[in-house]
Amino acid sequence: MDHFLYQNGQLHAEDVALSTIAEAVGTPFYCYSAATLTRHFQLFQEALSPLPHLICFAVKSNSNIAVLKLLANLGAGMDVVSMGEYMRAKAAGVKGEHIVFSGVGKTREEMRHALEGGIRQFNVESEPELEALSQVASALGVKAPIMMRVNPDVDAGTHEKISTGRKGDKFGVPISRAREIYARAATMPGLQIVGVDMHIGSQLTDLAPFEAAYTKMAELVGVLRADGHKIDRLDLGGGLGIPYTRSNEAPPLPTDYGAMVKRVLGHLGCEIEIEPGRLISGNAGVLVTEVIYRKTGEDREFLIVDAAMNDLIRPAMYGAYHDIDALIEPAAGAPMQPVDVVGPICESGDTFAKQRALPALQAGDRVAFRSAGAYGAVMSSEYNTRPMVPEVMVSGDHFAVIRPRPSYEEMIARDRLPEWL
Numbered sequence: 001m002d003h004f005l006y007q008n009g010q011l012h013a014e015d016v017a018l019s020t021i022a023e024a025v026g027t028p029f030y031c032y033s034a035a036t037l038t039r040h041f042q043l044f045q046e047a048l049s050p051l052p053h054l055i056c057f058a059v060k061s062n063s064n065i066a067v068l069k070l071l072a073n074l075g076a077g078m079d080v081v082s083m084g085e086y087m088r089a090k091a092a093g094v095k096g097e098h099i100v101f102s103g104v105g106k107t108r109e110e111m112r113h114a115l116e117g118g119i120r121q122f123n124v125e126s127e128p129e130l131e132a133l134s135q136v137a138s139a140l141g142v143k144a145p146i147m148m149r150v151n152p153d154v155d156a157g158t159h160e161k162i163s164t165g166r167k168g169d170k171f172g173v174p175i176s177r178a179r180e181i182y183a184r185a186a187t188m189p190g191l192q193i194v195g196v197d198m199h200i201g202s203q204l205t206d207l208a209p210f211e212a213a214y215t216k217m218a219e220l221v222g223v224l225r226a227d228g229h230k231i232d233r234l235d236l237g238g239g240l241g242i243p244y245t246r247s248n249e250a251p252p253l254p255t256d257y258g259a260m261v262k263r264v265l266g267h268l269g270c271e272i273e274i275e276p277g278r279l280i281s282g283n284a285g286v287l288v289t290e291v292i293y294r295k296t297g298e299d300r301e302f303l304i305v306d307a308a309m310n311d312l313i314r315p316a317m318y319g320a321y322h323d324i325d326a327l328i329e330p331a332a333g334a335p336m337q338p339v340d341v342v343g344p345i346c347e348s349g350d351t352f353a354k355q356r357a358l359p360a361l362q363a364g365d366r367v368a369f370r371s372a373g374a375y376g377a378v379m380s381s382e383y384n385t386r387p388m389v390p391e392v393m394v395s396g397d398h399f400a401v402i403r404p405r406p407s408y409e410e411m412i413a414r415d416r417l418p419e420w421l
């Protein structure tokens with residue numbers, strides 16, 4: 001459920017008409033609903049209760065510090081994968097002990113920064129990383145709390161580019177070698193083992209791969225405890241999928257996921273961490289864009305909109321489907337026409353939708369790409385020297401710009417001419 005609904009013939013974010021924001025901010029812009037973010041977070045809180053748990057929001061899905069602060073105020077921790085994300089979490093007021101650090105390529109500088117600023121744990125993905133972290137921590141005179149990210153060799157059954165838990169994927173250490181690697185980690189002076197971590201992929205629409213992975217995790221916990229390791233915490237990763245279209249069957253809900261987690265892992269007495277991104281932020285955001293031209297091609301109609309692949313790359317990159325809604329509600333029974341919805345960038349890949357049935361939209365009409373709150377703004381770029389799209393947050397009947405659109409002058413002023421030119 002989200003809070004982007006038609007009221008009085010206009011698509012609203014909560015109680016604010018998106019066209020009101022468009023008048024104030026210009027298009028394109030991202031708009032997030034505070035009530036939707038809150039609701040999604042609370043669904044996970046309820047789903048995991050009464051297990052002791054911490055929901056660490058995957059900052060990579062939406063890293064605006066207003067979003068992070070809203071979630072932190074509700075009790076969220078953060079899952080970060082870079083120094084920049086760590087600094088964003090801190091800027092949003094998140095305490096170090098609520099931040100987990102994931103990622104296959106943490107640098108020593110990032111490790112040092114997180115150890116100095118405070119960290120809940122590092123999710124370590126290789127033996128060289130273990131060694132580096134132990135050295136960095138020892139040099140600072142501290143012990144770094146760690147979990148190994150274990151690759152369970154489970155196929156998440158999701159898009160190739162976002163599947164991470166098969167043995168050929170670059171993530172984690174093979175589960176077959178976990179015992180040996182934990183034994184090694186236990187001998188390293190700068191480390192303190194606190195648990196086990198897994199993350200098998202993103203946009204999973206079936207619980208079976210999660211259950212297969214967590215079953216292996218439960219067995220591993222038994223083995224590691226028998227080896228004398230103290231395993232008090234389990235990080236289950238993120239990955240629960242969202243409905244991208246109203247016409248499809250809905251993926252499992254956080255309650256279903258939570259019930260499975262309790263069944264498979266509840267008896268271990270561990271604190272549970274999860275790292276959801278998309279389920280919290282995805283359907284809490286839309287990208288609003290305006291039609292620049294309607295163009296009649298040889299065999300089809302095109303809607304050329306002012307958003308492009310640099311603003312929302314998911315369709316170009318993953319062939320992702322996003323529902324498209326006109327800001328003005330089409331009259332009941334209004335005829336729908338198939339159109340290609342494309343951006344202004346000089347690549348054919350700059351296509352949001354092919355032959356999508358939409359009402360008869362014209363230049364100046366506006367539409368919202370749904371489910372754009374996760375992996376939308378964060379994956380944007382300035383390709384074609386297009387300014388980064390502003391972000392707006394709505395709460396009830398008011399809205400705030402939480403990242404303004406940069407000016408062209410600001411963009412160009414970042415470049416430097418060498419003196420010899």
Ligand code: LLP
Pocket residue numbers: 058060061079102103162199201202203237238239240275276277278279314318374375
């Ligand atoms: N934890 C780790 C270690 C991850 O790598 C990810 C996502 C998450 C948590 C959050 O997963 P989520 O709950 O959001 O599914 N750009 C792609 C998605 C990439 C996901 C990468 N890792 C997309 O637009 O679909």
